[in-house]
Amino acid sequence: MSQQIQVSGLDAYYGRHKAIEDISMTIEPNTITAFIGPSGCGKSTFLRTLNRMHEVIPGARVEGKVLLDGEDLYGPGVEPVSVRRMIGMVFQRPNPFPTMSIYENVAAGLRLNGRRSKSEVDGIVETSLKGANLWNEVKDRLGKPGAGLSGGQQQRLCIARAIAVRPEVLLMDEPCSALDPISTLAIEDLMAELKSKFTIIIVTHNMQQAARVSDRTAFFNLAGQGQPGRVIEMDDTSRIFTNPSQKATEDYITGRFG
Amino acid sequence: MAATVHTRDGGSALGRSASRRSRGETPFRYASTGAGILLLAIMAAIAVFLVVEAIPALRANTGGFFTTQTWEPNATRPSFGIAALAFGTVFSALLALIMAVPVAVGVALFISHYAPRRLAGVLGYVVDLLAAVPSVVYGLWGITFLAPFMVGPSNFLHDHLGFIPLFGGDIVAGRSVLTASLVLAVMILPIIAAISREVFLQVPRAHEEAALALGATRWEVIRMAVLPYGRPGVISAAMLGLGRAMGETIAVALIFQATFDISLRILTPQGNSIAANIANRFGEATQTGRGALIASGLVLFVITLLVNMGARLIVARRKEFSGAAA
Structure with missing residues (x-):
């Protein structure tokens, strides 16, 4: 179901400013990969190149290759x-459509993919909300506005919306940074469950979170102000957090900088 | 709170700063309250003046003010009614709205979401400029250019769709309700487009990105995130435009044929509105005639008020889905 992602020699620009440089990595299906690193080092930018969301910003462009199951997304x-x-995304701040009900939010992506019968949509909405561990909390008020939920529920609603279209990959850009610890835990548990169906890539500033949920971790850093961000090291999460091969990685995870 | 602090010297630091703040606070509060009261007083004075002027004329009226379809207040037995005028006002304004809103929303979407930045700036400026053209110029344009020009298309509509009452009738003319409504549509287009553009530009980036990330095309982003978010604003803009169209005077006074029928035929030589009637009749009006015109102005005022209240109701109806909470 999920497919391998291979990135090679990827650069991304904002106008003339090069934000990330020469990034290459392989991400295996049904794993959780965490991107960590100091602010402004290009983690989110890189994440957004993986589903071609980077280029929606005026002046932004990408060079290099991203292969999903062998096919170049920039071909x-x-x-x-x-x-x-094919590649869904969950954002830093929960962003359910405020004009839509809970039901309509989850069904929003389905509507884009052509007409479906009411019962089919009902079924997908239910499985998606169950998949996002939100069903029991909202099943009696599917017609209520999505914006009326708590922050953590809204974020799980956004996850349900993203998985409703059955993507191969789920990108999560600091999905818990606006949430309280209990909601964070709920989302982390959810990620572990979703791993069986999707390949998950998460950007996080919370190193405990990276250590708890991810299989692989990539450490991003930049040489200095105005320099492009690069991947310093990528390895199994257990190794990154116990025995990193690079000094910069060790300094970062032990809190000596960043 | 600060009112309990009287000492200016030797008081606590907090007390001193509070009293200093309240020195600027009080005049400002009186000034703003005064401005508010003044506005209400002016409104009340206008209303009282209109009613006082209108009453003698209404007393002298031998016809029913709301039902009569003539305007003879200067006769020895004055007979005048608002029916045809009120109908013409609302009908022509609604037609204008139906023609203007889709175009205005399209222009606003183009400026806010499709046009390259530089073109968008120029276009926005041109739209604003359109709003600055005096209405008498629109009227002259309507009567000297648009009215003769509309004869052809009107005949075409009449020949092919004449079975619809809207396009029916015996004679087709350039100076018709359709022409007047077209001029009104052009006149209200800038305000609707400008407000809609502002509303569309305020759609949070996060909502548009949410739609994009689901794989929405640009049109789908607009349908999914932009239009629903902008809906209350577009409705308000349309109602503002409707108000303007109903109150518009000189442009339609030039174009309308000043008839007194209630008719849905938009191609025939007829049409009138409250404001146009006031402009056309005021010069020749006697004491009673002036009162009658003022009474009709009051009716226009009430209609505009109702339209605005209706718009507020529509906007408030789906408030919990408005996005104001997000």
Whole structure:
């Protein structure tokens, strides 16, 4: 179901500013990969290149290759729209559509993929909300506005919305940074469950979180102000947090800088 | 709170700063309250003046004010009614709204979401400029250019769709309700487009990105995130435009044929509105005639008020889905 992601020689720019440089990595299916590193080092930028969301910013562009199951997402004739339908995304701040009900929010992506019968949509909404561990909390008020939920519920609603279209990969850009510890735990538990169906990539500033949930960890850093961000080291999470091969990684995870 | 602090010297630091703040606070509060009261007083004075002026004329009226379809207040037995005028006002304004809103929303979407930044700036400026053209210029344009020009299309509509009452009738003319409504549509387009553009630009980036990340095309982003978010604003803009169209005077006074029928035919030589009637009749009006016109102005005022209240109701109806909470 999930597919391997191979990135090679990827650079991303904002206008003339090079934000990330020469990033190459392989991400195996059904794993959770965490991106850690100081602010402004290009983790989120890199994440957004993986579903072609980077280029929606005026002046932004990408060079290099991202292969999903061998096919280049930046190849000629590849529509960004179809890439984004295969690679879902959850944002830092929960962003349910405020004009839609809980039900409509989850069904929003399905509507884009053509007409479906009511019962089919009902079924997918239910499985998606169950998949996001939100069903029991909202099943009696599916018609209520999504914006009326708590922050943690809203974020799980956004996860349900993302998984409803059955993507191959789920990108999560600091999904818990706006949430309280209990909601954070709920989302972390959810990630562990979702791993069986999706490949998950998460950007986080919380190193305990990276250590708890991820299989692999990539450490990003930049040489200095205005320099592009790079991947310093990528390895199994257990190794990164116990025995990193790079001094910079060790300094960062032990809190000596960043 | 600060009112309990009287000492200016030797008081606590907090007390001193509080009293200093309240020195600027009090005049400002009186000034703003005064401005508010003044506004209400002016409104009340206008209302009282209108009612006082209108009553003698209404007493002298031998016809029913709300039902009569003539305007003869200067006759020895004055007979005048608002029916045809009120209908013409609302009908022509609604037609204008139906034509203007889709175009205005399209222009606003183009400026806010499709046009390259530089073009968007120029276009926004042109739209604003359109709003600055005096209404008499629109009227002259309507009567000298648009009215003759509309004869052709009107005949076409009449020939092919004449079975619909809207396009029916015996004679087709350039100076018709359709022409007047078109001019009104052009006149209210800038305000609707400008407000809609502002509303569309305020759609949070996060909502648009949410739609994009689901694999939405640009049009789908607009349908999913932009239009629903902007809906209350667009409705308010449309109602503002409707108000303007109903109150518009000189442009329609030039175009309308000043008839007194209630008719849905938009191609025939007829049409009138309250404001146009006031402009056309005020010069020749006697004492009673002036009172009658003022009474019609009161009716226009009430209609505008109702329209605004209706708009507020529509906007408030789905408030919990408005996005104000997010």
